[in-house]
Each structure stands twice: as structure tokens, then as C-alpha cells.
Amino acid sequence: MADPKGFLTTPREEWPRRPVAERVRDWDEVLVPGALLPVIGGQADRCMDCGVPFCHDACPLGNLIPEWNELVSREDWRAAAERLHATNNFPEFTGRLCPAPCESGCVLAINQPAVTIKNVECAIADRAWEEGFAPPAPPDRLSGRTVAVIGSGPAGLAAAQQLTRAGHTVAVYERDDRVGGLMRYGIPGFKMEKHHLERRLAQMRAEGTKFRTSTTVGRDVDAEELRARYDAVVIATGASAWRELPVPGRELAGIHQAMEYLPLANRVCEGDLESSPLSAAGRHVVIIGGGDTGADCLGTVVREGAATVTQLDIYARPGTSRDEDEEPWPTYPKVYRMSAAHEEAGALRLAPGAEAEVDARVFAASTLRFAGDAEGRVCRLDLVEVDSRRRAVAGTERSLRTDLVLLALGFSGPDRGDGLIARLGLETEPRGTIARDAGFATNVPGVFAAGDAARGQSLIVWAIAEGRAVAAAVDGHLTGGETRLPAPVGPYDRPMTV
CATH class of the missing domain: 3.50.50.60 (FAD/NAD(P)-binding domain)
Incomplete structure (x- = not known):
């Protein structure tokens, strides 16, 4: 704890937004550029370094929040970036898009406004890029094993990066013409500008991950042929089957x-x-x-x-x-x-x-x-x-x-229109998601499922956690049961509820 009285003397202060009249005229992020750094040290001081940090449990990634709060307070940005990236592949994504369940679990939030964990996370991630603290991390040697990841949303990208860094040769298949899934074409730029995504993709390419865009597995590429070509397949296609509204007049144009x-x-x-x-x-x-x-x-x-x-x-x-x-x-x-x-x-x-x-x-x-x-x-x-x-x-x-x-009624599970599930013979749950066991494995040998395609519609932080966890499961499968990759969540874990 850098300031033992920080939570008593410093009020919560969040990253300010640009004036409405200004920001609605463009598609840039709504937050004021550069306005976070002057206040973030004091906000990190508000972390109580409590004996049992419930923010860890509230975050499925298990982010080491008190540790990097203290490092930010001491302006040790390099160490803070190392601790942040130890549990999260894409903190600049979650720092902008996650609703921050960690803040709801903050002990300070029992009777005061919570620590601005999300803002601190975003500040560390952005500073890491500015200072060069997030270089590519290619593997020292290759394992000779190959993995196909289907889907390039946060779960697919996290799985691909973890497996690439473990030494496996990974190809990511994306049906759209650009990589990123919903982060590319679902999330507007005023919430997260696309250069944040492009920067991570460049890092992943430098590490050795390959990307195959405009390729729908099940239609452009036969799913069984893909399975035969790779040692393992990870399905991370998301939950893109949207819910309908069956009321009179639904067929009208507009x-x-x-x-x-x-x-x-x-x-x-x-x-x-x-x-x-x-x-x-x-x-x-x-x-x-x-x-x-x-x-x-x-x-x-x-x-x-x-x-x-x-x-x-x-x-x-x-x-x-x-x-x-x-x-x-x-x-x-x-x-x-x-x-x-x-x-x-x-x-x-x-x-x-x-x-x-x-x-x-x-x-x-x-x-x-x-x-x-x-x-x-x-x-x-x-x-x-x-x-x-x-x-x-x-x-x-x-x-x-x-x-x-x-x-905008949400999603019920993965899209069935591409034929991927049927062609592979994947079993599904009653709600339409892909069934899997405790090790993220489907009923088809060598095929794993992660993210919204198997969990159902969820948060970006859960998608990244699942991507990291399925990577550990696949790595263990390819290496005979041993893996050094972290598995922050299991397929049956759920957010804390009453």
C-alpha cells in the first residue's frame, strides 16, 4: 500500500469524457485524451491492499490488482505492465470495454466509491505501448504441433496468442475480411478505436500467429478437412445467433x-x-x-x-x-x-x-x-x-x-448457418451452445470450444479468460498432459451471484 490513508483522503475521480457537442461530431473515443494520467496515481493510492482482495475473484482473469495499483502509485510503469500482462493478454481492450465487475468486488465499495480499477488498467496498458513495454514475445523454439483457431474475437485471439507463445504453430480463421470479430465490426470506434486492435494484431503476427480472413469454416473450408490438417482445433466463433422478436408486423421493412x-x-x-x-x-x-x-x-x-x-x-x-x-x-x-x-x-x-x-x-x-x-x-x-x-x-x-x-435482444448461441457444428458432429447444450467437458474438449477428439460459442453470451473479460484457459487445455493435450500455461477459469465457472 503506497498511501495507507489514500482511500480516506482522495475521492474517486474517473476518466472524463469529452463534451457531448464535440464528441458526437466524430467517431473517436469519447474520453478526453491525456486526461487520465494526471489523476491516476492518486486513484491507485485509494487501493486499500486489503487482506482478502475480492477484486481477484470478481475478475475471471484473476488480475493482480493491488500489486499493479501500488506499482502505478510508485510510477513503476514497467513493473506494473509486467504484472498486468501476466494475467491479461489485452488489457487495453478490457480497460475500455469491460463493465468492471472487479470494481463491484472492491472491498472499499462496501461503504465508499470503489477504486477506479478499470481506469488504472487502461492507463498501464496505454503507457506500456507508449514506452515499449509490450514487445512481441515469440517462442524460443517450435513444438512441431499445429492448431487452428476458428474465430478472431477476444477468446480466439487470447487462445491463439497463448498457444503461439507456447511454441505451437497457430492459424486463426476469420469469416470477415478483417480480424477482430465483434471488436472489429460490432464495437463502435467511440468506445474503442481500432488502432488498439491493429496494434495487438501486429504484435501477434510478429510472434508467429497466422491469420486467414474471408474464410468461413464449414463453407469455404471443409470442417473435417481442417480437423485432419491440424493437431487440434479451437472453436471460438462467438454467440452470433441473434434473438428474434416474434410480434405482429415483424416482417415490415425498416x-x-x-x-x-x-x-x-x-x-x-x-x-x-x-x-x-x-x-x-x-x-x-x-x-x-x-x-x-x-x-x-x-x-x-x-x-x-x-x-x-x-x-x-x-x-x-x-x-x-x-x-x-x-x-x-x-x-x-x-x-x-x-x-x-x-x-x-x-x-x-x-x-x-x-x-x-x-x-x-x-x-x-x-x-x-x-x-x-x-x-x-x-x-x-x-x-x-x-x-x-x-x-x-x-x-x-x-x-x-x-x-x-x-x-438488440442479445444472442442465443453460435450461428448454425455455416454448417461447422453439423459437419463436425458437435454435441450442443439445450440452449444452443457447444457442449464440452471439464477440459474444454468437445465430443470430437482434438476439438475444443471456448468463449461465447460454448459459454453463451458473456463479457469480454470472460472471453479472454476462456481463451487463456482453453489454450492451457490444448497445450496439455498436445504435450501429453503437462502445461505451463495458466487456466484462470473452468468451463463451468460463473460470475458471482446471489
Whole structure:
């Protein structure tokens, strides 16, 4: 502990965001560049170095948080970067995209605002790149074993980097034209600029990892042939089978899935398109779904210049503080959070259908039906208020004007359309995910599964943890049962809940 009284004398201070009027005119990250370093030392001082650091358990990676907090406080950035990278392959990703369950598990959070763990992590990662503390780490020698990783999201990339560094020859297969999975075409640049991803990919290429883009295993490459060509296969294709909304009028034009909409906006930013064919410019938008994907749609809609936008959340508006009876510390609580996108829509007064001017969300709202115009395009959405059991409340039905509806209802498991699961004969769970044993192995010898494809829709930090863990399982499989690679989680581990 660098400052024994830091948590008593220093208030929590987070990385500030750029003014709304400025940031909605571009696709750059919403955070003020360079504004974190002047405050981060004092924030690291707030870490109590508690006897039992629950932040370790709250983080599936088991990040050594008190250790690198103290090192940051002492301005030993090289050592801090070493401790951070010891448990996390991509801390600049999690530092920007993870909702920080570690902060919910912070002991200080029992009766004070938690340590800004996520901000400290991001500061270390960025400083490591600036100072050259994250050089490529190629293996000293090759094992002669080969591994195919299918999918280049955080789980696939973490598995590939760990296995490459262990000496195996790894090829990553990605169906899109660029590597990165949802981090490439699902996450908007205002949450994480793509140069962070490109920098890691360059590091991985320098270490020896090979990438095969525009290649759908099961369609462009036969899955059985791939399995015969490699000593092991890791399936990390994510959970891209989106959930539907089976209500009257769903067939109308102008109703799209979030993952039909977001990739097009990202491709505009990549320079592939001059404008998105689903652009929200000048349109009245309704986003159905209150999670992170819905917020990503919201921020994108705002930047494209929507006339109005309303986000529907089927859950009641949560309170502003933890309910100690329902969600006691150190679980991750469901509390009212205002993302950058919600702040933007509220500040610009773009949500006439919302309950409050400061937000774009309508809580406890369920969609009843869509109505269309003479051309078969959606023009109205009918909704109703629901209670805690999602039962309609009588007399609360109302309508919203809309000509673009985005469905952000989550994902149910891996996409079956490529034929990968069927061609390999993989067993699946009742909910649609790939079945596996305690060692991440599927029912097909030599084939392993990790990330959302097997776990189900989850957080980026869990995906990276699974990627590291499956790499240890594959390494043990290839070397006869022994591995030095860490396995931070098991396939049946779950976040802390009541």
C-alpha cells in the first residue's frame, strides 16, 4: 500500500469524457485524451491492499490488482505492465470495454466509491505501448504441433496468442475480411478505436500467429478437412445467433437486427462505404433492448444524425445504489448507469418518447406490435408497460413514431448457418451452445470450444479468460498432459451471484 490513508483522503475521480457537442461530431473515443494520467496515481493510492482482495475473484482473469495499483502509485510503469500482462493478454481492450465487475468486488465499495480499477488498467496498458513495454514475445523454439483457431474475437485471439507463445504453430480463421470479430465490426470506434486492435494484431503476427480472413469454416473450408490438417482445433466463433422478436408486423421493412446495423456503420469508419445503407440520418429510431449492444446502437444513431431515438428496456428502472438484500456485495449489482451514449441522446433532447429528458430509455416497456405504411415500411410501434413479471399493465398502451427499428435482444448461441457444428458432429447444450467437458474438449477428439460459442453470451473479460484457459487445455493435450500455461477459469465457472 503506497498511501495507507489514500482511500480516506482522495475521492474517486474517473476518466472524463469529452463534451457531448464535440464528441458526437466524430467517431473517436469519447474520453478526453491525456486526461487520465494526471489523476491516476492518486486513484491507485485509494487501493486499500486489503487482506482478502475480492477484486481477484470478481475478475475471471484473476488480475493482480493491488500489486499493479501500488506499482502505478510508485510510477513503476514497467513493473506494473509486467504484472498486468501476466494475467491479461489485452488489457487495453478490457480497460475500455469491460463493465468492471472487479470494481463491484472492491472491498472499499462496501461503504465508499470503489477504486477506479478499470481506469488504472487502461492507463498501464496505454503507457506500456507508449514506452515499449509490450514487445512481441515469440517462442524460443517450435513444438512441431499445429492448431487452428476458428474465430478472431477476444477468446480466439487470447487462445491463439497463448498457444503461439507456447511454441505451437497457430492459424486463426476469420469469416470477415478483417480480424477482430465483434471488436472489429460490432464495437463502435467511440468506445474503442481500432488502432488498439491493429496494434495487438501486429504484435501477434510478429510472434508467429497466422491469420486467414474471408474464410468461413464449414463453407469455404471443409470442417473435417481442417480437423485432419491440424493437431487440434479451437472453436471460438462467438454467440452470433441473434434473438428474434416474434410480434405482429415483424416482417415490415425498416426493422433490423443490431448486428445488421452496427457492422455497416463500422465499415463506413473503415472506409469501405461512403455511407451506411441503414443510416439513421433524419429518421425516427426505436432501439429494442436495454443492454450494451443497444447502447452501442444508440451512440451510433446519434452520430448518424437521427431525428429522434428511443431505447426500450423491458426491465424496470433500477435504483442508483446497490440493493444489499437482493444483490449484496461483492456481486455485480444492477444499478442505474448512464453510458456515454445515453448522456448524448439526453443532452441533445433526441428522445421524446422517454420518461425523462436526461435519458433515452423507456423502462418496463414491452413491444406489442409494429404497424406499416402503404409501402410496407414500419411507421409505428405499439408498446405497453409491464410489471416485474413482464405482464402488461392495463391502460398503459401507447405508440411511438418510427421508421427504423433496431433489435438488440442479445444472442442465443453460435450461428448454425455455416454448417461447422453439423459437419463436425458437435454435441450442443439445450440452449444452443457447444457442449464440452471439464477440459474444454468437445465430443470430437482434438476439438475444443471456448468463449461465447460454448459459454453463451458473456463479457469480454470472460472471453479472454476462456481463451487463456482453453489454450492451457490444448497445450496439455498436445504435450501429453503437462502445461505451463495458466487456466484462470473452468468451463463451468460463473460470475458471482446471489
